[in-house]
Amino acid sequence: MVIKNFVEKEKYYDSVFLMRLAGKIAAMEGVGNISVGMGTPLNKDTMQDLGLLLPEGEAASPNDLIIALKVADDQTAKKAREAFLELLTAQEGPKGEKKYRSLDSMSRIVKDRNLAVISLAGRYAAAEAMKALKMGMNVFMFSDNVPLEEEIELKTYAHEHGLLMMGPDCGLSFIGGTAIGLCSKVRRGPVGIAAASGSGMQEVMNIIHKLGSGVSHAIGVGGRDLRAEVGGITMLQSIDLLEKDPDTAVIVLISKPPARETAEKIFARVRQCKKPVVAQFINSDSALAHEAGAYASDSFENTARLAIALSKGEVYTPEREENAFVRLLPLAREEAGKMLESQKYLRGLYCGGSLAEETLTLAYDRLGPIYGNIAFSDEYMLDDPFHSKGDCMIDIGAEAFTAGKPHVAIDPSPRIDRFVQEARDPETAVILMDMLLGYALCEDPAGMMKQVIIEEKARAKAEGRHLTVIASICGSDLDPQDMTAQEQILKDAGVIVLSNNGEASRLAALIIQLRREMLS
Amino acid sequence: MTETNIILNTPIKAVNIGLSLLGDALKQQEIETVQIDWRPPKDVNLAPRIQEILSKLE
Numbered sequence: 232m233v234i235k236n237f238v239e240k241e242k243y244y245d246s247v248f249l250m251r252l253a254g255k256i257a258a259m260e261g262v263g264n265i266s267v268g269m270g271t272p273l274n275k276d277t278m279q280d281l282g283l284l285l286p287e288g289e290a291a292s293p294n295d296l297i298i299a300l301k302v303a304d305d306q307t308a309k310k311a312r313e314a315f316l317e318l319l320t321a322q323e324g325p326k327g328e329k330k331y332r333s334l335d336s337m338s339r340i341v342k343d344r345n346l347a348v349i350s351l352a353g354r355y356a357a358a359e360a361m362k363a364l365k366m367g368m369n370v371f372m373f374s375d376n377v378p379l380e381e382e383i384e385l386k387t388y389a390h391e392h393g394l395l396m397m398g399p400d401c402g403l404s405f406i407g408g409t410a411i412g413l414c415s416k417v418r419r420g421p422v423g424i425a426a427a428s429g430s431g432m433q434e435v436m437n438i439i440h441k442l443g444s445g446v447s448h449a450i451g452v453g454g455r456d457l458r459a460e461v462g463g464i465t466m467l468q469s470i471d472l473l474e475k476d477p478d479t480a481v482i483v484l485i486s487k488p489p490a491r492e493t494a495e496k497i498f499a500r501v502r503q504c505k506k507p508v509v510a511q512f513i514n515s516d517s518a519l520a521h522e523a524g525a526y527a528s529d530s531f532e533n534t535a536r537l538a539i540a541l542s543k544g545e546v547y548t549p550e551r552e553e554n555a556f557v558r559l560l561p562l563a564r565e566e567a568g569k570m571l572e573s574q575k576y577l578r579g580l581y582c583g584g585s586l587a588e589e590t591l592t593l594a595y596d597r598l599g600p601i602y603g604n605i606a607f608s609d610e611y612m613l614d615d616p617f618h619s620k621g622d623c624m625i626d627i628g629a630e631a632f633t634a635g636k637p638h639v640a641i642d643p644s645p646r647i648d649r650f651v652q653e654a655r656d657p658e659t660a661v662i663l664m665d666m667l668l669g670y671a672l673c674e675d676p677a678g679m680m681k682q683v684i685i686e687e688k689a690r691a692k693a694e695g696r697h698l699t700v701i702a703s704i705c706g707s708d709l710d711p712q713d714m715t716a717q718e719q720i721l722k723d724a725g726v727i728v729l730s731n732n733g734e735a736s737r738l739a740a741l742i743i744q745l746r747r748e749m750l751s
Numbered sequence: 752m753t754e755t756n757i758i759l760n761t762p763i764k765a766v767n768i769g770l771s772l773l774g775d776a777l778k779q780q781e782i783e784t785v786q787i788d789w790r791p792p793k794d795v796n797l798a799p800r801i802q803e804i805l806s807k808l809e
Binding site for chain 2: 251331348349373410416476478641
C-alpha cells in the first residue's frame with residue numbers, strides 16, 4: 232500500500248457532500264482508506280491521525296480540496312482521484328445550472344423564493360438568515376451554535392413581518408407535503424404539529440402515518456424556542472398558523488421540558504385556540520395542559536393516537552400501561568430466560584435525543600432512574616459518556632461523539648463502535664436502538680449495523696450469553712430508504728423489530744425487570 | 752404580526768445555503784431549489800483572534 236495526496240486548488244465543497252462521495256471511492260478495489268476534505272487544520276489533523284497526510288496535503292490552504300488515499304499502487308491512486316473528480320462533476324448538477332455566490336447576487340435574478348434553508352456553521356448562519364428574512368423569505372435553520380441573542384433577534388423580526396423562523400437547531404419540518412431538513416415523508420392529513428424536538432416530531436408523524444392518518448404541516452421551531460429567553464415565539468406563531476389553516480383539524484405541540492413561564496404563555500394561547508390541542512411536553516407537569524383544556528400525553532404513540540381520534544371527533548382512551556406490558560410478556564420471558572447470570576442491564580444507543588428521553592420516561596416505572604449522557608437528574612448523568620454503568624441511555628448525537636463529524640442522523644457510524652463495546656460487556660442484557668429514515672438521512676442505517684450485530688451476537692453466544700437486540704424504525708414507506716428492506720435486514724441479523732420506540736422501550740424494560748426478579 | 756404568511760399553502764421555492772445534501776433532498780421531491788455556492792469569508796475576525804493569541808504568548 233502507498234499513501235498519496237492530491238490537492239485540487241480553489242475547489243470548495245461542504246464536508247457532508249465530500250464524505251458521501253468518499254464512501255463510494257472507499258469501495259473501489261485497491262483502495263485501503265480515503266479521507267477527503269478542505270485543507271482546514273481540523274481536516275489535516277484527521278488525515279494525520281489516519282496516517283494519510285503527506286507534505287503536499289499539509290501545504291494545502293482551507294480553500295483547497297485534499298484527496299488523501301492509501302492505495303495498492305500509484306495506478307490505483309490515479310484511478311481513484313479521477314473517479315472522485317468524476318463523481319464531483321456528476322453531483323454538481325446539470326451543466327448550465329446558474330450558480331450564485333451569495334443571496335444578494337441571486338436576488339437580482341431570482342425573485343420568487345419563499346424559503347431559505349440554512350446549514351452554515353453557527354457563526355455565519357444568522358447574518359444569512361437575516362438577509363433572507365429581509366428579502367421576504369421564511370427560514371429553516373439547521374445550524375446550531377447560533378448565539379441566543381441572534382436567535383431572539385431573528386425570531387422577533389420574522390414574527391413582526393409575518394414570516395416563519397424555524398430554528399436555529401431545527402432538524403426537520405414537513406410543510407405542505409415537503410420534507411425539509413432530515414425528515415420523513417408521510418401522508419398528508421388532518422394533524423398539524425409544532426415541535427421543539429426533532430426526533431419526537433418525526434416519531435409522531437410516522438406513527439400517525441402507520442395508523443393510516445396523515446399530517447397537514449409539521450413545523451420545527453428549533454430546540455431552544457421554549458426557553459424563557461426566547462419565549463416560544465415560533466411555537467406561538469405556529470399555533471396561529473395551524474389554527475387558521477383549513478387543512479388542519481387538530482394541533483399537536485411537542486417539546487422537551489419548557490421554561491415554566493414559556494409553558495404558561497403557550498397554554499394561555501392554547502386556551503383561546505378554536506381547534507383541539509394535544510400537548511406532549513416531555514417530563515413536564517401536565518396540569519397546565521389540562522387547565523388550558525388541552526389533552527396531555529406522555530408518549531409519542533399516545534400523542535399520535537389522541538390526535539387521530541380528535542380529528543375524527545372520536546374519544547380515545549389510551550391503552551393501560553399494564554396491558555401493554557402483558558402483551559409483551561411472553562416474548563420478554565423467552566428472551567430473559569436465555570441469558571447468563573451476569574446479564575442484567577439495558578443499554579440504549581440512540582440517534583434521536585427525544586426518543587432516548589421517551590425511553591427514560593417509559594422505563595422509569597419498571598426500572599427507576601437510568602444513567603446516561605442524558606438523564607432526568609444530575610445524579611444519573613455519566614461522568615464519562617464513553618463508559619456505561621448500570622441501565623444506561625446514550626444519545627450518540629451528543630457532541631462528545633460527533634465533534635467534527637456530520638449530524639448522527641446523516642452518519643450514524645459513531646454508534647458502531649459503541650455497540651461493540653456494549654455487546655462485549657458481560658453485564659449487558661439488552662441493547663436498544665432507533666433507526667431513523669427520511670430525506671437527507673443515512674441511506675442504509677440498518678445495513679450499516681448489520682455485520683456488527685451478527686458478529687457480536689455470535690461472539691456472545693460462543694461465550695454462553697444471549698444478547699437481545701431491540702430496534703424500532705422511525706420512518707415511513709414513502710421515505711427514500713426502502714423501509715421494508717431495512718426492517719428485513721435487522722430481522723435477518725437477529726434483531727427484534729417493534730413498531731415504534733415506545734413499544735421497543737417497554738419490551739426492553741420488561742426484560743430487564745424479569746432479569747432482576749430472576750437474580751434476586 | 753402581519754397576516755400574510757402563506758408558506759403553509761403555497762408551493763415551496765427554496766434557496767439552499769450550506770450542506771448541498773439538504774438542497775438535493777428538496778430537488779429529489781421536485782421542489783425548485785437554487786443552491787448558493789457559499790464560501791466562508793477569508794478574513795472574518797482573524798485580526799482580533801491573532802491579537803488574542805499573541806497576547807497570551809506574551
